[in-house]
Amino acid sequence: MIPRVLSIAGTDPTGGAGIQADLKSIAATGGYGMAVVTALVAQNTRGVRGVHVPPAGFLADQLAAVSDDVEIDAVKIGMLADATVAGVVSDWLRRCRPPVVVLDPVMVATSGDRLLDPDAERALRELIGHADLITPNIPELAVLAGASPASDWAGAVAQALAVSRRYRVLVLAKGGHLAGGPVRDALVDAAGGQAVVEFRGERLETHNTHGTGCSLSSAVATLRVRLGDWAPAVAAARDWLAESIAAGAELGVGGGNGPVHHLAGLWSRGGLRTRPRPARLAERWWQQVAELRRDIEALPFVRGLAEGDLDRAAFEWYLAQDSCYLRDYSRALAAASTLATEPSAQRFWADCAQGALVEEQRLHRALLGDRPRPPAAPSTTRYVDHLLATAARGDYRVLIAALLPCFWLYQNLGSRLAARSDAAHPYRAWLDAYGDAEFAAQNERAIDLVTTAAVEADEPTRDRMWRAFRASCEHEAAFFAAPLAARPAG
Structure with missing residues (x-):
């Protein structure tokens, strides 16, 4: 009516x-x-x-x-x-x-x-x-x-x-x-x-x-x-x-x-639906995953990481899985660079793809050495399969929405945990990697690229972007839950 x-x-x-x-x-x-x-x-x-x-x-x-x-x-x-x-x-x-x-x-x-x-x-x-x-x-x-x-x-x-x-x-x-x-x-x-x-x-x-x-x-x-x-x-x-x-x-x-x-x-x-501004869309998406973010922060692994009393074997198991993840995450980032039509966006995603590999070499090898890595856990496999399948579909906008949680959730969590910890924190190197100013700037750029693409898209595409973003947030929660659920040996 x-x-x-x-x-x-x-x-x-x-x-x-x-x-x-x-x-x-x-x-x-x-x-x-x-x-x-x-x-x-x-x-x-x-x-x-x-x-x-x-x-x-x-x-x-x-x-x-x-x-x-x-x-x-x-x-x-x-x-x-x-x-x-x-x-x-x-x-x-x-x-x-x-x-x-x-x-x-x-x-x-x-x-x-x-x-x-x-x-x-x-x-x-x-x-x-x-x-x-x-x-x-x-x-x-x-x-x-x-x-x-x-x-x-x-x-x-x-x-x-x-x-x-x-x-x-x-x-x-x-x-x-x-x-x-x-x-x-x-x-x-x-x-x-x-x-x-x-x-x-x-x-x-x-x-x-x-x-x-x-x-x-x-x-x-x-x-x-x-x-x-x-x-x-x-x-x-x-x-x-x-x-x-x-x-x-x-x-x-x-x-x-x-x-x-x-x-x-x-x-x-030519319609009645309001197209949100990028800042408003970012706020809306962030609030719509608020409960999921609270669930992540309540996980024993994250609480242990925050307090510094996380079991070392669980942390190393997590790092090994993160190493597996980053190799395929880099491929998805590279696909985003290939699909992007605007030169600055192409450069950004390409730089991020290279950065993921550098991070895998620097942080993970520094903490784990050259010891053999375990095979990818089910939670890792499901996450990278989601990203690579999204990349294979060839929709740049949906792909970058799926990539965004690995920036946004990690930067938000890492910066707040780093602010609460001191230099003697046993996992300070990990906290610094995700809480530093350079990663914060990358995160802001990623949010801007995704939300700008979303507000310029039609409603069905914007909905697919949101669902891809939400799915990646759910995979992040499963990824953080897996180290202690897997009960790695000490």
């Missing part, structure tokens, strides 16, 4: 905010947009020049015309110019009771000036009782909380909890006005045991922020209908808005704070 979403808001003749932005946002996130105008606003990307409020009776006529004919799935409410307008909308909501109501409480200008007189503010507060979710920015949250604007994220969340408790409404606290660091938002529900669901994203350096509040709230309303719950709706809306903000400069609209490119995703892909 396509959500039928009604925007009740003011206009923006330049198209970046208000009802015009709402309609684009609703369309971009998979809904059918409808609009009832509360005010005609003479504005552009530099500021507001004037506001004309149509008669309240005409607003009531607009609302009745829509609801008498169309089944409305969600409502987004934006600018309400005065108390009379807010009262008309409140009466209509009381009669119609739409399933989803999102209120963006437009109360404070970017300059910090209050936009509503006291009577209008009181009417807006009463209107909150008809909303399921409100989406105030930091200054608006402070007005609703009766406090000064929060100066940090903890203060913003505390104010959101107070507002949620006072008005018995879900609050989407937005941290975009706070300085520095990643952008954090939070879905706050004081009635649900003070539940707080946080969302993080990279801060984009751009002047294309005109209408972001309007756009986010209407996207959340649409996606709430499509996805059935608030948290996934907010997450999906944030991903879409980040993509739209990043592409905003392409529009070249206005000389002030320009609009976001609401339709960037649709124009580039």
